Amino acid sequence: MPIARFRPRMYPEVEAFAKKLKWFGYVKEIVNWHSDTEIPGQRRRTTRALPGGCWVWLHRGRPVAFCGLRFLNRQDAWLYGMRVAKEFQNRGIARRFTKELFGVAADAGRKWVGINTYHYRDKSSSIYTIAGKLGMKLDAVHAVDVYWELPKSIRGPRPRPLPGIYERYSATGERALFFDDHGWLWYRLNAQRRKQVNRGGFAVVDTPVHIARYQRNGVTVNMLHRPRDFAEVLPSILSKATAKKKWLTLGYPAGWSRRVRRTVRELVPELKKGRNYWPSAWRVYGKYLG
Numbered sequence: 001m002p003i004a005r006f007r008p009r010m011y012p013e014v015e016a017f018a019k020k021l022k023w024f025g026y027v028k029e030i031v032n033w034h035s036d037t038e039i040p041g042q043r044r045r046t047t048r049a050l051p052g053g054c055w056v057w058l059h060r061g062r063p064v065a066f067c068g069l070r071f072l073n074r075q076d077a078w079l080y081g082m083r084v085a086k087e088f089q090n091r092g093i094a095r096r097f098t099k100e101l102f103g104v105a106a107d108a109g110r111k112w113v114g115i116n117t118y119h120y121r122d123k124s125s126s127i128y129t130i131a132g133k134l135g136m137k138l139d140a141v142h143a144v145d146v147y148w149e150l151p152k153s154i155r156g157p158r159p160r161p162l163p164g165i166y167e168r169y170s171a172t173g174e175r176a177l178f179f180d181d182h183g184w185l186w187y188r189l190n191a192q193r194r195k196q197v198n199r200g201g202f203a204v205v206d207t208p209v210h211i212a213r214y215q216r217n218g219v220t221v222n223m224l225h226r227p228r229d230f231a232e233v234l235p236s237i238l239s240k241a242t243a244k245k246k247w248l249t250l251g252y253p254a255g256w257s258r259r260v261r262r263t264v265r266e267l268v269p270e271l272k273k274g275r276n277y278w279p280s281a282w283r284v285y286g287k288y289l290g
């Protein structure tokens with residue numbers, strides 16, 4: 001089989017091809033998160049390797065593709081940082097590699113493997129083709145907007161705890177929920193996550209929102225129920241990013257993005273992309289195993 005566990009001695013070869021592709025920093029982070037040994041040329045920051053591991057695809061014994069596999073919990077796995085060396089692209093390596101990794105996840109007892117990929121409104125991408133060919137389901141298309149250093153004057157009513165948000169989300173047919181945990185990860189809304197999800201249930205004015213605080217300075221808000229009036233709800237949410245060095249990640253169905261972003265611009269006229277705001281939208285695909 002051409003897949004193998006990534007070993008620290010492979011790092012220079014992986015770096016050589018991954019550096020020529022986009023977002024090499026992300027690949028480095030993933031290697032760090034899953035390593036419990038020193039990687040050449042890398043500064044280790046984690047104290048414990050995250051479960052799952054990094055994998056490579058070998059061609060004549062040499063790594064030509066890389067991918068991280070994260071076991072998010074006992075049911076779910078996540079694939080991230082897939083990179084295929086430029087000269088080996090469009091030969092079906094990413095598709096076959098992904099399929100092999102489904103097998104690794106299934107052998108480890110996982111029932112779902114998720115990926116996310118940039119959402120283009122009117123353009124296709126090789127990942128959409130691969131996901132389709134591998135029978136993955138499109139579980140969510142969510143906008144993910146990040147805010148930081150917003151004006152202190154933004155204030156709204158405090159979110160009130162709201163019991164049973166998991167049940168509310170399940171009733172709407174939502175299948176995935178964005179959590180900010182070491183990067184761009186999503187968990188499936190499955191019954192085993194009920195307690196964890198319910199701990200983050202709040203109401204802002206009358207709108208249910210899910211608030212997760214997984215990093216010291218970052219707050220993630222999932223807004224999956226459409227508010228009656230965005231201008232009524234958004235100040236409370238945006239106020240989470242008014243303190244210095246705090247940031248807010250807001251996830252919501254991509255179909256609302258024009259409305260949300262227009263309202264935010266009205267509330268914060270000085271908002272500037274790259275200076276205190278970064279918008280994007282992502283597709284979450286899931287493979288349901290056996």
Ligand SMILES: CC(C)(COP(=O)(O)OP(=O)(O)OC[C@H]1O[C@@H](n2cnc3c(N)ncnc32)[C@H](O)[C@@H]1OP(=O)(O)O)[C@@H](O)C(=O)NCCC(=O)NCCS
Binds near residue numbers: 082085090
């Ligand atoms: C994205 C990437 C991993 C794909 O790897 P790959 O090995 O070339 O992919 P595969 O050959 O397995 O599959 C690509 C499929 O998409 C198709 N494809 C290529 N360009 C496409 C496009 N613009 N739109 C739709 N489909 C496209 C190919 O025809 C192929 O389908 P086929 O097998 O039916 O011919 C690789 O290009 C890469 O490393 N890119 C840079 C990093 C990156 O974007 N990673 C993904 C992060 S989510």
